[in-house]
Amino acid sequence: MRTVTIGVSGIAETQARLSAAFRGEKQGAFISFASVEQLWTVMTPRRWTLLRALVGHEPQSLSALSDRLGRDADEVQADIDALAKAGVVERVADDRVSFPFDSVHVDFTMGRAA
Template structure:
């Protein structure tokens, strides 16, 4: 199964994973955000719906994503562009794709 992990990590943690990858240690697919606030801002509830609709589906036209969600094409287009700009969704020749079959969300909440 092609799973991506969405998570929160500092620049130092990302550098550590990069160094481990260069040493040949498998890291898996990961999309990291520098803060939980940025993760929630980027992956809003409506954008999460888009990710769910696209998971494991291969390339889709934005119009098809909107149809599956019962949403306005223009609104879905704006949300998909935000996901593209964040590196979550990829633009392909015949539409857009979320190239994963599963999503794991990983972050820790610590006492203030």
């Protein structure tokens, strides 16, 4: 099973993972956002539902996703564009959308406000 962690990490944490990877230490798959606010701006409830429709499945077409979600194709396309821009999903051959993971782990820590 291939799991991706979606979370919030600062530059220092990201650099530490990168350094460890260069040393040959396995890091797993990460999709990181710079802040909790950015995470929630990109990952809206409808986009989580879209992502859920892709988890563990072969790449899917826009029409298949729209039908499966019961949503307008233009709205689904806008969500795909936003997720692709953020590096969450990929467009692959035949204009299909891919999310090559079997599960998603969401991880972030929120501290005291300044």
